[in-house]
Amino acid sequence: MNTLLHQAKDRGHADHGWLNAHHSFSFAQWYDPNRLQFGMLRVLNDDIVAAGEGFGMHPHNDMEIITIIHSGALEHKDNMGNGSVIKPGDVQVMSAGTGVYHSEFNPSSDEPTSLFQLWIFPKEKGIKPAYDQKTFSPSERKNQIKAVASGFNKGEELYIHQNAVISLGNLSKERSVKYNIAQPENGAYIMVINGQIEIDGKILNKRDAVGITNAKEIEINSLDESDFIIVDVPMN
Numbered sequence: 001m002n003t004l005l006h007q008a009k010d011r012g013h014a015d016h017g018w019l020n021a022h023h024s025f026s027f028a029q030w031y032d033p034n035r036l037q038f039g040m041l042r043v044l045n046d047d048i049v050a051a052g053e054g055f056g057m058h059p060h061n062d063m064e065i066i067t068i069i070h071s072g073a074l075e076h077k078d079n080m081g082n083g084s085v086i087k088p089g090d091v092q093v094m095s096a097g098t099g100v101y102h103s104e105f106n107p108s109s110d111e112p113t114s115l116f117q118l119w120i121f122p123k124e125k126g127i128k129p130a131y132d133q134k135t136f137s138p139s140e141r142k143n144q145i146k147a148v149a150s151g152f153n154k155g156e157e158l159y160i161h162q163n164a165v166i167s168l169g170n171l172s173k174e175r176s177v178k179y180n181i182a183q184p185e186n187g188a189y190i191m192v193i194n195g196q197i198e199i200d201g202k203i204l205n206k207r208d209a210v211g212i213t214n215a216k217e218i219e220i221n222s223l224d225e226s227d228f229i230i231v232d233v234p235m236n
Contacts, residue, residue: 001215003200006035008207011046018053022046024191024209038189038211039235040162043119046207048112049074054105060096064120064160066149067092067104068168068229070193072113078102082131089135091148091166093158097127116193120233122161123151132158138170145169145179145230152182165232171197171222179218179230187213187235195226 012023012030021027024044025035042063054075067074069088076092077083079101086092094100106113134156140146149158149166160166165182181188190199191209198221199210212218213235220228 001200001218002213003202004211005202005204006209006211008205008209011207018050020048022207024189038231038233039187040121040164040233041118041189041231042121043117044189044191044209044231045117047117048114049104049106050112051106051108051110055103057101057103059099059101060094061099062122062125063096064122064162064164065094065096066118066120066158066160066166067094068116068118068148070114070116072111072115073107074113074115075105075107076102078131080129080131084133086133089137090133091136091158092133093131093149093160095122095127095130095161097122097129100129116229118166118231120160120162120164120231123163123234124161127161134158136168141168141170143171143175143177145177150182163234165230167230167232169220169228169230171195171220171226173222173224176219176221179220181216181218182232183234184216185234185236186232187211188215188218189231189233190218190220191229191231193227193229195228196223197221197226197228198223
């Protein structure tokens with residue numbers, strides 16, 4: 001097993017007033033040649049959007065975009081005719097494919113929205129754009145790992161056009177869980193949302209992350225009540 005620790009303090013940061021963003025990988029004006037991507041995972045942004053603010057209509061193409069709401073709400077509209085408000089527990093997948101325009105706004109007048117957004121390169125370009133979302137109860141991942149998006153169609157998770165699996169996990173203090181990598185050519189990028197976990201002797205605190213390659217199984221040990229996200233993606 002090979003591991004690469006990414007501490008929260010080393011992420012890119014941009015405070016635009018209406019948007020407070022932390023970038024795990026090079027994004028917008030922040031560039032680090034050593035932090036371009038992790039395999040097919042291109043973006044993992046940790047955003048806080050101020051009340052009543054958001055991203056106006058803008059384009060994407062040939063990217064799988066997964067949005068996970070941590071707190072607050074986010075209103076989505078796109079040129080495919082979709083319109084919805086996603087809240088904590090909701091996961092949204094947008095396959096940009098040949099091209100899509102969308103907007104994302106915080107509909108609240110007084111509460112900020114905290115979200116994670118992931119961009120994953122698709123396994124093929126030029127697909128038909130698509131949109132889907134689903135609610136996953138926190139009880140589904142209590143002391144276990146729950147897949148929420150996948151390219152393998154193995155369960156109730158949302159579909160993405162890549163041989164990847166996005167999972168959420170929760171562990172009570174001093175609990176352990178094992179995670180099996182989806183396929184031999186994949187690696188796993190694991191970020192702590194809240195709490196403290198240990199993986200292969202490395203201690204990860206809130207928003208710390210570790211990239212893992214050359215592993216079949218990963219043991220995750222909680223040192224405190226912890227929530228985390230696992231991004232299992234092809235490395236090439």
